[in-house]
Amino acid sequence: MVFLSGCFQGNNNGNNNSPTPIPTMGKLCSKNGYKTEKNNDGFVTLNDKSMDKLAENNYDLREISGLSCIELLDLADTPVADIEPLKELKKLKILDLSFTAINDISDLKKSTTIERLGLAYTDVSNISSIKSLENLRFLNLRESPVSSVSRLKDLPRLEYVDLRGTNVSILDCKTLQQELPNAKVLCPDPETEGVKNCGYDRKCFATEFKKCRKAKLTERTKGLVFHYEIIGSSDEGEDLCVLEMKYLSHPSDLWLGKKMQCVYNSQQEFETAIKDYSTCTGPLVKLLTS
Secondary structure: OOOOOHHHHOOOOOOOOOOOOOOOOOOOOEEOOEEEEEOOOOOEEEOHHHHHHHHHOOOOHHHHOOOOOOOEEEOOOOOOOOOHHHHHOOOOOEEEOOOOOOOOOHHHOOOOOOOEEEOOOOOOOOOHHHHHOOOOOEEEOOOOOOOOOHHHHHOOOOOEEEOOOOOOOHHHHHHHHHHOOOOEEEOOOHHHOOOEEOOOOHHHHHHHHHOOOOEEEEEEEOOEEEEEEEEEEOOOOOOEEEEEEEEEEOOOOOOOOOEEEEEEEOOOOHHHHOOOOOOEEOHHHHHHHO
């Protein structure tokens, strides 16, 4: 659980004053070959074999909708598509959907028991339905395309909100900090304000590429998560645009964190331009072409 672990052991900046877990007295349950266990923090979750079985069934959450005892569900970095069955999990407290292509969380509006929700690097742009999550304490929206967070002021129990890398303005983030004085709110970096986060919308990113305007795109393909970012115009020519690319998720640690920068003619179609590695430099291009 890459992102929600931050609420237990500190966030990615090394801060350790995030909310800590509350041990529970939940009982275990099983159904249809799926079994639960308690993790080290005392929360009821699927055991490893059941998670493997869920993966074999392409993360069809209908498979586990009858396991009403589940309190923690880690779906980060999975191809989960439909979260509607989660409404049957009446005791769900912790849900991580980070690094998934989920773009609609309206099905969570009845999951009022949720206390910690991870939506980092998702395609979620509308969080209006989150106002019903009255017990929500921890919310990670990092690098999602969300732009409006006005609904969050109605959640007085919030203790931690991560808005880094979103489309939320610095002004709106500072306003939220004032409206939630007891919460730790992490705002976007002022240096990246104005960089449009397109989420998983390739059409949005292609439009920005045409004008070489700063933007970001996340893409999930065959279990791999790839990140594109338009850095800006190149000094080498008016129509030349600099893109930076890296893997956010990859089964090999050798590929993680490796970047490459490419210079493309923005008058080309984005889909055509990115097939050419001849103008690219950096460790990642060496891996891709070796």
